[in-house]
Amino acid sequence: IVLHSIFEEQINHEAHEIDHFLFKGGESYAEAVGYFPDMELSNLESEHYLEEISTLKSSLSIPLIASLNGVSKGGWIEYAGKLQEAGADGLELNITYIPTDVDLDGRSIEKLYLDALETVLQTVSIPVSVKMNAFFSAPANMAKQFSDMGAKALVLFDRPVQVDIDLEELTAIQTIHPSISADLSESLRWSALLYKKVAASLCASTGVYTHEDVLKAMMSGADAVQMVSALLQHGESHITDVLSDLVAWMEEKEYLSIEQMKGSISLHHTVNPAAYQRANYMRILTEYRY
Template identity: 40%
Template sequence: MNPTLSTSYHGIQLPHPLVVGASPLVDQLDRVRAMEDAGAAAVVMHSLFEEQILLDNLVEETFVDAHEDSFGEAISYFPSTCRIAPDADSYLARIARIKEAVSIPVFASLNGRTDRGWASHAAEIEQAGADALELNLYSQPTSDETPSDEVESKAADIVRSVCASISIPVAVKISPFYTSLPHFARRLESAGARALVIFNRFYQPEINIEDLTASSTLQLSDSSELNLRLRWLAILHGRQALDLACTGGVHSHTDVIKALMSGATTVQMVSTLLLNGVSRIGEILQRVATWMEDREYTSIDQLRGCMSHSRTPNPEAIERANYVRMVTSAQLRDRFGPVKW
């Protein structure tokens, strides 16, 4: 019997959990159609950045003194490609065109880190027809005067103001770098988030030791990046009503199954589609279905979270015990030799 793959993601019914993650893959209409044909359950659009919205506003508000604060300087760090990327208005037009072209759900993406007033733009995204909003809170605090609670409160405030201005579901894309992620997740849920997207990938700078320059090159992921996601999916699953989307390192049907078993509601892919083409969605989906059928799983719900912490009585103690076992195991002694003083 064919397993049921359907799933509900932050209130939106999907035929299966495979979603195309935020990327330029959604920047061409023909490719979006190809993704629908290949079986994508939904697509996430390339982000519209806070800086782009604020830059638009700045151009309009000619009376604004650009030297009043650091924004004018900050924007100069942005690559010129960012400034020719779609502005806020053309982003809205794109949502409408994609919605006309395909019948799968389209999730818009806003990427911001301050509460400078750009959040109200979410309402226009909803009006343009987006089925949901992915809110990417990509930021890297570097000041030693900012306590972690302030970082989290700021993020929760952004989520609150975005959620208050729209009625479509909001998923929040976060990084793994929070002191108490389960507690932070609870705060985001209280602020109105319906789902978490786990995790943002930070692009690591490359240092040239000869000319003392730093550059960021785009490196696509591989499956080794998945483990961090699996760990946190397993910890967060079932604690709140939040749905969990996995992004980062999903390249095969086994990766998808691991993410679902850890507690993911949906699984996003980008790198593998950039490397192998969008037809990869259909191949992976077929393999997931065959794998489930061979093992007599009848539905995704049966699979979801079966390897999560919610199935263990004292997850914190088990985490610690696994860690201690790993670093003191006989396997290590066999590999590196016995202790000798």
């Protein structure tokens, strides 16, 4: 199980609030603190997250992976150690950065990601995965750098919040829509391209709804999949349905194990490598009919 993310902004904001409360006080004088009730640190979001890990660990027999979302090298990364102490079996590092500075080049942006991973790896001993975005200029090279640095898994891909325009309020707004199976395409492509190219395990994300989506991901080269939108829409029992359909399909096609099919249609094995590369691009566009 991968928990929902705890965000850098939550951790840093709470640290600032605690500092203000303890050292500046509720009024102009620090001694005024004595006239106010003690701050309930347990009510802080970051503390709740740690408590959630401890509670779940006591009732689960499967690994529990915490998720940390941020990008800077600030104090929030130190929180990774607390996640490990709380009992997390692994950590998913979800590095989210929107490069709005036109003077910041690609190499500098990549360094932000690599520095964050390096700091986390120096902080914890549990396995760390990186949830990548699909917008690097060279995703394959970044995947290799993450893997070579010590990331045990790569999650393909982070799904960014979308931007829209409210025509009534005349303002920009942020939105997020549930994924659909068609959104899985990029994860399939890069799972197929990275299979056998990096040491890290591969996890397909965004658009995993059905047993067919799981099968496609595994055949492309993914070791695992993440499923969120489908569970929010159909409930946790949907996992049982997907697994049942998966087993039925494998029996019908006479597959004995997941390992037998994994990567079977990756770039490493496929008889049609052009499907994953540009060679097929023009033919598809010219043959498509509305």
